[in-house]
Amino acid sequence: MQRRELFGSLASKLRGETSAKKQESILRPPYNNEESLFHNECQKCDGRCATVCEEEIIKIGSDKSPYLNLLKSGCTYCDDCAAACEFGVLTLENKREINAKITINRSLCMSWSSVMCFSCKDPCLDDAIAFKSLFQPIIDAEKCTACGFCISRCPVEAIEVRVV
Ligand code: SF4
Ligand code: SF4
Ligand code: SF4
Structure with a gap:
């Protein structure tokens, strides 16, 4: 979705x-x-x-x-x-975190299609987005606080939110 x-x-x-x-x-x-x-x-x-x-x-x-x-x-x-x-x-x-799981939809993400993009990484103050081989961003669920700051930065709306 x-x-x-x-x-x-x-x-x-x-x-x-x-x-x-x-x-x-x-x-x-x-x-x-x-x-x-x-x-x-x-x-x-x-x-x-x-x-x-x-x-x-x-x-x-x-x-x-x-x-x-x-x-x-x-x-x-x-x-x-x-x-x-x-x-x-x-x-x-x-003091608990937002009830959401944040993930990157690989089929929409430009980086996963080999187009260089780091737009989501910069706003993530928790350093929860790691780029494997420069082109494969993955959100570390252990580090992600579901703050949501990366969502609006993605130019192709590849960051998804699931209520948990
Ligand atoms: S609307 Fe917000 S501030 Fe008011 S009772 Fe509900 S949670 Fe508390
Ligand atoms: S939701 Fe917040 S903590 Fe999680 S990856 Fe996005 S910017 Fe980082
Ligand atoms: S940024 Fe808004 S939702 Fe988040 S803790 Fe502060 S007042 Fe609450």
Whole structure:
């Protein structure tokens, strides 16, 4: 699934076009405590986490719970959203990474087709993208924090996000 399709699919879920059972497949802000809290506590709030996020990646869905859009920027794990949440949905004690697996689609990636490109490597502050023989980038799942900063840098939308 291409990146645009994935986010289209996520967006449609957030418009309520999915069953409550499947809500856990939404890309949530980090530091989240328990999925059920998004459905119970966020309704009391005016979306403070989205207001304080300097990267503007937190959006508020029609059910008033937050989700992430990584199409333009990524998460710096700055703690601000957790610090702003007064309802225990996001907490500093639950400093966990974004619930996503980031991978490179080799059939779309220019480098895997022998066209030199390092666009995704530069924004990765975690040094999670290794180039084998200069042309074969691979994301190291152990190092990747799912921050998403590489996504918008890829000129051919080869970086894919899967909610885990
Ligand atoms: S600040 Fe907390 S309660 Fe408010 S929308 Fe964000 S996660 Fe929900
Ligand atoms: S940790 Fe910071 S950058 Fe990441 S979603 Fe929260 S407020 Fe935004
Ligand atoms: S999502 Fe992973 S590979 Fe991409 S910039 Fe962040 S840490 Fe690096």
